[in-house]
Amino acid sequence: MRPGGAAVRRALGVIGESLRIAVAQPVASAVTAIIVAAVCGVIISTTGQTVAIERDVLRRIDDAGTRTVLVEDTQGRAALEAAVVDRIAALGDVEWALGFGLAIDVRPMGLEGGTPVAMRAVFGSLPGSVTATPWTARPGTALAGRDALRSLGFATAAGPVRPVGSESADIGVVGWLRTEPPLESLNRTLVTVPAEGEAVIRLVVLAESADVVPQLASSIRSLLDPVDPASVAVQTSDALVQVRAAVRGELGTFGRNLVTIVLGAGLILTALNVFGSVTARRRDFGRRRALGASRLDIVMLVTVQTVAVAVAGGVAGSVVGMMVVTRALGAAPELDFVAAVITLAVLAAGIAALFPALLAAYRDPVRILRVP
Amino acid sequence: MVSVRGLTFGYRPDEPIIDGLDHDFEAGMLSAVTGASGRGKSTLLYLIGLLLTPWRGRIDIGDVEAASTLGDGRRAALRASHIGFVFQDAMLDPSRNVIDNVVEGAIYAGVPRERAMVEAAILLDRFGVGLRRNHRPGEVSGGQAQRVALCRALLNHPDVILADEPTGNLDSASADVVVGALQRAAHEGGATVIIATHDSRVVALCDRVVQL
Numbered sequence: 001m002r003p004g005g006a007a008v009r010r011a012l013g014v015i016g017e018s019l020r021i022a023v024a025q026p027v028a029s030a031v032t033a034i035i036v037a038a039v040c041g042v043i044i045s046t047t048g049q050t051v052a053i054e055r056d057v058l059r060r061i062d063d064a065g066t067r068t069v070l071v072e073d074t075q076g077r078a079a080l081e082a083a084v085v086d087r088i089a090a091l092g093d094v095e096w097a098l099g100f101g102l103a104i105d106v107r108p109m110g111l112e113g114g115t116p117v118a119m120r121a122v123f124g125s126l127p128g129s130v131t132a133t134p135w136t137a138r139p140g141t142a143l144a145g146r147d148a149l150r151s152l153g154f155a156t157a158a159g160p161v162r163p164v165g166s167e168s169a170d171i172g173v174v175g176w177l178r179t180e181p182p183l184e185s186l187n188r189t190l191v192t193v194p195a196e197g198e199a200v201i202r203l204v205v206l207a208e209s210a211d212v213v214p215q216l217a218s219s220i221r222s223l224l225d226p227v228d229p230a231s232v233a234v235q236t237s238d239a240l241v242q243v244r245a246a247v248r249g250e251l252g253t254f255g256r257n258l259v260t261i262v263l264g265a266g267l268i269l270t271a272l273n274v275f276g277s278v279t280a281r282r283r284d285f286g287r288r289r290a291l292g293a294s295r296l297d298i299v300m301l302v303t304v305q306t307v308a309v310a311v312a313g314g315v316a317g318s319v320v321g322m323m324v325v326t327r328a329l330g331a332a333p334e335l336d337f338v339a340a341v342i343t344l345a346v347l348a349a350g351i352a353a354l355f356p357a358l359l360a361a362y363r364d365p366v367r368i369l370r371v372p
Numbered sequence: 373m374v375s376v377r378g379l380t381f382g383y384r385p386d387e388p389i390i391d392g393l394d395h396d397f398e399a400g401m402l403s404a405v406t407g408a409s410g411r412g413k414s415t416l417l418y419l420i421g422l423l424l425t426p427w428r429g430r431i432d433i434g435d436v437e438a439a440s441t442l443g444d445g446r447r448a449a450l451r452a453s454h455i456g457f458v459f460q461d462a463m464l465d466p467s468r469n470v471i472d473n474v475v476e477g478a479i480y481a482g483v484p485r486e487r488a489m490v491e492a493a494i495l496l497d498r499f500g501v502g503l504r505r506n507h508r509p510g511e512v513s514g515g516q517a518q519r520v521a522l523c524r525a526l527l528n529h530p531d532v533i534l535a536d537e538p539t540g541n542l543d544s545a546s547a548d549v550v551v552g553a554l555q556r557a558a559h560e561g562g563a564t565v566i567i568a569t570h571d572s573r574v575v576a577l578c579d580r581v582v583q584l
Contacts (some may be wrong), residue, residue: 005482006481006482008482009482009483010452010479010480010481010482011483013478013479013480013483013485014479014480016479016485017476017479020468020472021467024465024467024468025467062476104376206503226378272433283463284465287463287465288476288480289423289448290421290423290451290459291451291452291456291457291476291477291480291524292448292451292453292455292477292480292481293448293452293479293480294444294445294448294449294480295444295445295446295448296444296445297448297480300483365423366415366418366423366424369418369423369459369463
């Protein structure tokens with residue numbers, strides 16, 4: 001009876017009519033928009049701050065070493081081979097792995113007043129978090145941490161050093177490096193190339209996330225293959241990992257509860273407003289039914305109108321919420337979080353409109369039309 | 373043509389107000405449905421307009437057995453494309469202007485808004501309310517409002533026009549305009565026009581009379 005093209009045109013026409021009704025009924029539309037704006041604004045300005053704080057706390061905990069696995073040859077009898085560093089670095093959950101040899105003290109040559117500093121051989125590639133001058137890692141060369149340079153008394157990152165108590169050949173400092181946790185101790189040392197057959201004494205491994213640290217520690221143990229297993233200690237920050245999980249859980253639960261409460265309140269208020277609006281417009285819906293609107297058309301008219309207004313309100317409320325968070329924390333909340341809040345609020349408004357829309361659609365049009 | 377056979381309906385169980393009605397409302401004719409209040413004049417229009425479902429009997433609109441065999445979507449589509457309603461009070465949307473009110477029915481018939489706006493403007497001009505197209509219903513007289521409602525009913529070129537006391541609230545001049553338009557829709561447009569009315573002047577202008 002109705003060609004497909006006409007059905008599509010009718011659906012588009014109903015959507016367009018919904019938008020025109022939203023404009024023609026400014027009071028009802030404004031109330032819905034304000035409710036949804038308030039929902040988005042409150043969620044973003046409260047939970048948004050919680051999310052930002054959680055992110056900051058987790059970052060600080062992570063900085064404190066939750067992702068770090070430390071392997072030490074405590075008695076010097078493990079004889080860990082250099083190749084073990086590359087094997088561990090190749091594991092799936094490892095961001096980087098760096099091995100260190102035994103530390104020796106070196107002193108500056110040809111300078112008065114410089115103090116000795118520690119020098120260690122490094123196994124593996126320096127991670128991206130280490131800022132350093134280009135270094136080809138040739139034997140007899142070293143990089144010096146910025147603090148170590150000061151201790152040595154070098155005005156520039158260049159000069160000879162020699163192991164304390166040794167008359168062996170000088171080692172040339174050819175550049176500087178600067179590092180962040182968990183390798184911050186390198187700022188006070190020199191790093192050089194391992195000698196032939198030198199064993200790894202210390203191994204620092206950074207996991208990609210704190211969650212995988214326990215499994216990663218187990219994998220590392222299986223790859224070490226030490227001569228004397230009793231000499232090897234594998235350390236992780238179990239307590240910090242637990243604190244991290246607790247922080248994430250507590251703040252996450254708080255945020256979820258708050259979002260649920262605010263969304264629920266918004267849904268109820270929107271439903272009441274839409275219900276009041278469709279009750280006041282019962283003759284309007286009766287007339288529309290007589291003019292050819294189906295029940296589905298009426299449901300669409302009410303829900304599309306509500307959703308359209310909710311989108312406008314959601315965007316406006318989110319902008320205000322973002323301004324509040326930016327003012328309080330100095331940084332705007334992430335856009336995907338804001339988008340998720342708007343989507344949830346609009347979805348809630350749509351659901352809230354559904355029940356009043358069905359009531360309007362299933363009202364007897366004749367009963368409405370016969371009442372003057 | 374609209375044909376009803378054995379049509380029975382009531383608002384309360386066991387109290388039919390239309391009981392076994394048989395009648396053919398012919399195309400191109402103006403038919404008056406008369407009778408005392410409460411005898412079912414408006415109810416008959418709502419039954420033919422597919423807003424009510426009869427207890428028993430059938431309603432054929434053209435070739436379609438419409439009353440009991442179609443679901444809500446098909447009945448609404450049939451109403452939108454083939455039936456035009458004129459009510460006693462114009463029943464215009466007070467929040468929209470006159471021309472928006474006229475094109476309202478075109479939405480549900482799937483008529484593009486631009487085309488509907490053009491045809492609505494022509495109809496409004498024909499019925500002498502073209503200059504009021506951007507006014508709200510509250511800014512036009514009762515007679516003008518009913519002419520706007522008539523434009524709305526005629527916009528989709530319906531096969532059937534159902535008018536429920538269309539002159540009940542009008543002065544005689546406005547009533548003449550409305551009845552004249554309905555006559556033209558029937559005699560020139562070939563529509564089946566059914567008017568529920570108490571007004572003896574309107575009855576006298578109709579081609580057929582059904583007494584309930």
